[in-house]
Amino acid sequence: MNRRTIALGAAVLSVITLVCGGTVGLPLLMFGQAQAEAAACEVPSLPGASPVPGTGSWGSAETTNAATIVAVGRQRQVPPRGYVIALATAMQESELRNLANANVPESLRLPHEGVGRDHDSVGLFQQRPGWGSVRERMTPTYAAGKFYEALLRVDGWQRMRLTDAAQAVQGSGLPEAYQKWEDDAEQLAATVLGLPNIDDIGGGPPTAPCGVDDLGPVPVGPGGWVQPIRAAIVSSFGPRGGRLHAGVDLSKADIRGDAIRAAATGVVEQVKCDWYTTCDRDGNTRERGCGWYVDIRHPGNVVTRYCHMIQRPEVSIGQQVTAGTVIGFVGSSGGSSGPHLHFEVHLNVSPGPYHANGSNAVNPVPFMRAQGAPLGPAT
Numbered sequence: 001m002n003r004r005t006i007a008l009g010a011a012v013l014s015v016i017t018l019v020c021g022g023t024v025g026l027p028l029l030m031f032g033q034a035q036a037e038a039a040a041c042e043v044p045s046l047p048g049a050s051p052v053p054g055t056g057s058w059g060s061a062e063t064t065n066a067a068t069i070v071a072v073g074r075q076r077q078v079p080p081r082g083y084v085i086a087l088a089t090a091m092q093e094s095e096l097r098n099l100a101n102a103n104v105p106e107s108l109r110l111p112h113e114g115v116g117r118d119h120d121s122v123g124l125f126q127q128r129p130g131w132g133s134v135r136e137r138m139t140p141t142y143a144a145g146k147f148y149e150a151l152l153r154v155d156g157w158q159r160m161r162l163t164d165a166a167q168a169v170q171g172s173g174l175p176e177a178y179q180k181w182e183d184d185a186e187q188l189a190a191t192v193l194g195l196p197n198i199d200d201i202g203g204g205p206p207t208a209p210c211g212v213d214d215l216g217p218v219p220v221g222p223g224g225w226v227q228p229i230r231a232a233i234v235s236s237f238g239p240r241g242g243r244l245h246a247g248v249d250l251s252k253a254d255i256r257g258d259a260i261r262a263a264a265t266g267v268v269e270q271v272k273c274d275w276y277t278t279c280d281r282d283g284n285t286r287e288r289g290c291g292w293y294v295d296i297r298h299p300g301n302v303v304t305r306y307c308h309m310i311q312r313p314e315v316s317i318g319q320q321v322t323a324g325t326v327i328g329f330v331g332s333s334g335g336s337s338g339p340h341l342h343f344e345v346h347l348n349v350s351p352g353p354y355h356a357n358g359s360n361a362v363n364p365v366p367f368m369r370a371q372g373a374p375l376g377p378a379t
């Protein structure tokens, strides 16, 4: 091996070797394979389109119609607030039933779940002939699609009161009537998405135009969890150099400054720089610790930890966060050889900010897979 080869080899090694917490990590082999970030306003996948059981005060037919309305919104990449408005509208117009109309004989010969008699309106949204043929308006996917098309043309609809946005589409004689359904609609949207709460859709409340910080909602697993960042696993959980590497390292090309998200709903328990000499600049392998980091306590005494942020995190102690909330940005502070997120999961952590440690750390890879939010780049 000549001198030039040796020098080149050393230079490559210094680029691709990722070091975290003072010990040497695995080679960072994933450069060049970085996946695009999640598309803005991406939302969770839905269960199949087959009939679903009733929920709350809604029967199976009504809940199935609700699932269809949400599925059409998702297919059209409508932000989650749109599902809530569409559901509230259909609750008011038809109580989520695909209605025929006694004044429209053709409608009575098509599959229906009740008979109304308001003018010549039919279907879930009680649409009149200008919206399509009788058969089209009584096809739930068509009716929902036409509703969303009209909603998306309403300037500023995401920031309006629910009833104002619905009324801008419907032109009803009772413009206030949609508002009373808002809570029901939020709950039903969450239920058909398999989430405990519509806020758990990630990235911010359903009223946020496209999630917090314009970064948008992110896909949420069935358990309400999201990836903290979409990047490759470049170093595993487990023993390393005689110590426990208590988390996984996630990285990819050009990751410095990328957003780090809360993995689930919870309360921020710790915001700290535990190696202040490198808080706002890159650390190195001779130093130890997390640099700027955040701990979040989730229901069930689960704590997640996010290390090596580039600067003071975006959240403060005691702050409530939802899955997908941006909590900080990727850096290399503390015991770190290059920009990455060191992510830890701790179980059965007794209350208090200093109880997440090596004794209760678990491998984040199977844990996150079990939450329906597996780590790693997009597939």
Ligand SMILES: [Zn+2]
Binding pocket: 020, 021, 235, 245, 247, 248, 249, 342, 343
């Ligand atoms: Zn690490």
